[in-house]
Amino acid sequence: xxxxxxxxxAGAEKISVVVSAxxxxxxxxxxxxxxxxxxxxxxxxxxGAHTVVEMNDAGRTRLNPYSLMSDPEDTETYAISVRRDDxxxxxxxxxxxxxNVGDQxxxxxxxxLFNLDxxxxxxxxxxxxxxxxxxxxxxxxxxxxxxxxxLHYGVRSAALGSYAEExxxxxxxxxxxxxxxxxxxxxxxxxxxxxxxxTHVYVCGPKGMIDWVRQTAKQAGWPDxxxxxxxxxxxxxxxxxxxxxxxxxxxxxVGEHESLLEALEREGVDAPYLCRGGACGxxxxxxxxxxxxxxxxxxxxxxxxxxxxxxxxxxxxxFVGASLxxxx
Amino acid sequence: MTIQFNDETFRDDYTFxxxxxxxxxxxxxxxxxxxxxxVNMEQHRGGPEGSVYEKRFDVDEHYVSEMKDRAIVLADxxxxxxxxxHMTLAGWDLLELIMVSKSExxxxxxxxxxxxxTWRWINKPLGIDDTxxxxxxxxxPFGPMEYITRQSQGDFAVLDQRDDMLWMDxxxxxxxxxxxxxxxxxxxxxxWHAPVPKAHEMGIFKRALKFLLNIxxxxxxxxxxxxMTVNPLLDTSPENYHKWGIQKTGLTAENIGQKxxxxxxxxxxxxxxRSNALAFPIRCYLIAFEDIVSVPxxxxxxxxxxRDLPEELATYKGFIDNRPKMLDYLSQYDDGLPTSxxxxxxxxxxxxxxx
Numbered sequence: 231x232x233x234x235x236x237x238x239x240a241g242a243e244k245i246s247v248v249v250s251a252x253x254x255x256x257x258x259x260x261x262x263x264x265x266x267x268x269x270x271x272x273x274x275x276x277x278g279a280h281t282v283v284e285m286n287d288a289g290r291t292r293l294n295p296y297s298l299m300s301d302p303e304d305t306e307t308y309a310i311s312v313r314r315d316d317x318x319x320x321x322x323x324x325x326x327x328x329x330n331v332g333d334q335x336x337x338x339x340x341x342x343l344f345n346l347d348x349x350x351x352x353x354x355x356x357x358x359x360x361x362x363x364x365x366x367x368x369x370x371x372x373x374x375x376x377x378x379x380x381l382h383y384g385v386r387s388a389a390l391g392s393y394a395e396e397x398x399x400x401x402x403x404x405x406x407x408x409x410x411x412x413x414x415x416x417x418x419x420x421x422x423x424x425x426x427x428x429t430h431v432y433v434c435g436p437k438g439m440i441d442w443v444r445q446t447a448k449q450a451g452w453p454d455x456x457x458x459x460x461x462x463x464x465x466x467x468x469x470x471x472x473x474x475x476x477x478x479x480x481x482x483x484v485g486e487h488e489s490l491l492e493a494l495e496r497e498g499v500d501a502p503y504l505c506r507g508g509a510c511g512x513x514x515x516x517x518x519x520x521x522x523x524x525x526x527x528x529x530x531x532x533x534x535x536x537x538x539x540x541x542x543x544x545x546x547x548x549f550v551g552a553s554l555x556x557x558x
Numbered sequence: 559m560t561i562q563f564n565d566e567t568f569r570d571d572y573t574f575x576x577x578x579x580x581x582x583x584x585x586x587x588x589x590x591x592x593x594x595x596x597v598n599m600e601q602h603r604g605g606p607e608g609s610v611y612e613k614r615f616d617v618d619e620h621y622v623s624e625m626k627d628r629a630i631v632l633a634d635x636x637x638x639x640x641x642x643x644h645m646t647l648a649g650w651d652l653l654e655l656i657m658v659s660k661s662e663x664x665x666x667x668x669x670x671x672x673x674x675x676t677w678r679w680i681n682k683p684l685g686i687d688d689t690x691x692x693x694x695x696x697x698x699p700f701g702p703m704e705y706i707t708r709q710s711q712g713d714f715a716v717l718d719q720r721d722d723m724l725w726m727d728x729x730x731x732x733x734x735x736x737x738x739x740x741x742x743x744x745x746x747x748x749x750w751h752a753p754v755p756k757a758h759e760m761g762i763f764k765r766a767l768k769f770l771l772n773i774x775x776x777x778x779x780x781x782x783x784x785x786m787t788v789n790p791l792l793d794t795s796p797e798n799y800h801k802w803g804i805q806k807t808g809l810t811a812e813n814i815g816q817k818x819x820x821x822x823x824x825x826x827x828x829x830x831x832r833s834n835a836l837a838f839p840i841r842c843y844l845i846a847f848e849d850i851v852s853v854p855x856x857x858x859x860x861x862x863x864x865r866d867l868p869e870e871l872a873t874y875k876g877f878i879d880n881r882p883k884m885l886d887y888l889s890q891y892d893d894g895l896p897t898s899x900x901x902x903x904x905x906x907x908x909x910x911x912x913x
Contacts, residue, residue: 242774242775242776242777243774243775243776243777273775273776273831274831274832275775275831275832276831276832276833276834278834279834302831302832303832339774339775339776339777340775340831341774341775342834345719345720345834346834347720348644348645348647348718348833349643349644371832374693375647375693454721455720455721504772504774510772511768511772512772
């Protein structure tokens with residue numbers, strides 16, 4: 231067909247917003263609330279969805295994904311919580327230090343790569359640290375539709391347990407908080423063992439925790455389809471490298487602190503993306519030829535594809551070697 | 559009201575007709591003189607004024623009669639509408655999407671008044687004025703998906719998205735091109751597409767699935783599909799093949815212009831907000847051969863497409879036996895002149911038939 235050929239732009243649809251609140255949650259975490267600039271309603275969303283926040287950091291565009299943690303039925307306000315990462319690439323520091331109430335920003339429509347399986351008889355949430363945020367939205371959604379949920383939440387200390395007190399007070403029989411500094415830990419084997427048939431488990435937290443839950447569940451005989459996880463990889467810095475772009479017919483250099491995707495965007499090359507964390511598959515790019523080694527950091531490509539050297543996910547993966555040519 | 563609704567039938571005496579307006583806006587599916595499968599997706603955000611692509615859910619002169627036909631099918635066979643238990647939330651999402659879209663796009667025909675969760679829905683063409691509580695099934699005469707799709711032209715598949723796969727877990731299917739919701743319910747994307755020839759080898763379904771999994775809120779997509787139907791039958795279901803299959807043998811050189819219809823599906827895809835399910839409306843448009851050839855460009859092109867279509871495709875689409883008769887008829891309207899690119903009729907610029 232071609233009724234009105236409109237080529238899809240990279241990324242999800244954008245919404246112009248104003249920062250309506252900036253609330254310190256504890257020493258590390260700050261909550262940001264947004265209202266629409268046009269005064270209209272936000273779309274409702276499904277628990278587990280994220281939005282990509284566009285930051286203008288002194289001329290450099292940063293695009294970071296954050297889980298939406300507001301009530302999915304609340305069309306007036308969206309909220310995210312940002313954990314300050316002093317060792318990171320600077321997006322969270324920018325949010326903490328430079329974004330203030332009244333600032334105008336762009337965020338994307340909600341995108342969900344971590345959705346509830348609505349067939350579940352019970353939803354078992356396992357959170358570590360800032361990984362609590364999607365579960366705040368999911369629990370609110372399930373409360374509305376009468377879903378059965380339970381949360382087990384590991385925090386470093388009571389003082390750093392974002393939203394732990396609020397969640398426990400509101401749901402005393404559903405929320406269990408484990409404080410690291412008191413030597414408390416989730417008794418995972420026993421917990422999984424005691425679940426009714428038809429339970430789905432969801433984990434969001436540090437990579438070590440995700441691996442631990444997936445492995446323990448597998449050993450206990452849980453089907454893969456009943457174990458859900460969300461793992462956004464952040465792009466890691468690395469040695470600068472050159473890339474030949476065959477469609478655009480030019481060669482660019484990826485700097486130490488930027489991703490290949492960011493370098494493409496800086497050069498004005500329209501490259502597709504969605505999650506920017508190696509999870510959604512949208513930015514998958516063909517490698518034409520290479521002489522060197524890939525540093526694959528995504529969770530999208532199968533191991534054999536990674537080994538083949540024929541594909542790269544520019545949002546998180548890098549390259550070390552003499553030459554690289556990609557289909558962009 | 560701005561649209562004059564036809565009083566017509568899609569069965570028995572077949573009084574279905576397209577007005578001149580409906581012929582000119584018909585979604586002719588061939589943008590060039592040949593056809594092969596492709597994913598052929600584009601964004602669904604409007605189109606030229608008056609075209610079937612302009613509104614989110616197109617309403618045309620056949621609306622009221624199509625809804626009557628749907629009610630007849632459902633009365634005979636309630637399994638044409640099914641929704642697995644976990645899909646109720648997606649049903650509410652779909653109801654909201656359709657009510658909001660129609661009331662905004664056709665304010666003279668549909669009204670939606672919302673006060674918190676108390677909603678009043680007015681459908682003037684069908685004479686409906688209902689007040690209900692959003693997300694409370696007990697306040698509607700049917701489940702939310704069935705309620706709204708009894709008032710919306712086209713079939714609706716509502717696909718759950720889990721584990722990087724789509725699942726046919728709910729739908730309203732009464733105007734289908736020979737597939738069965740009751741058979742496919744609960745199947746995944748590859749299972750329900752298994753009968754389609756050639757496309758698997760071409761890798762089409764893997765690419766299509768990837769595209770569909772990535773359709774996001776606020777960015778709906780669309781594509782066209784097509785087949786052939788003898789008589790203006792909406793319900794060409796496998797369940798009723800014994801009733802309509804035999805009609806394919808009734809074509810003659812004299813009646814083919816009136817009895818042979820090109821059947822085009824405008825397929826759209828929407829990510830639903832609360833359930834993260836994918837709504838897949840499949841809107842069916844029918845046009846008689848004699849009406850197609852009234853547009854010189856379309857007459858020339860349809861002849862060439864049908865003539866050159868690979869045998870497997872003509873077989874799969876169910877018209878291999880009638881192809882010689884179709885070509886005898888259509889060749890009268892192909893004078894060999896070139897055709898302009900694109901799907902539009904181009905009545906002002908394309909030459910009249912010169913033979």
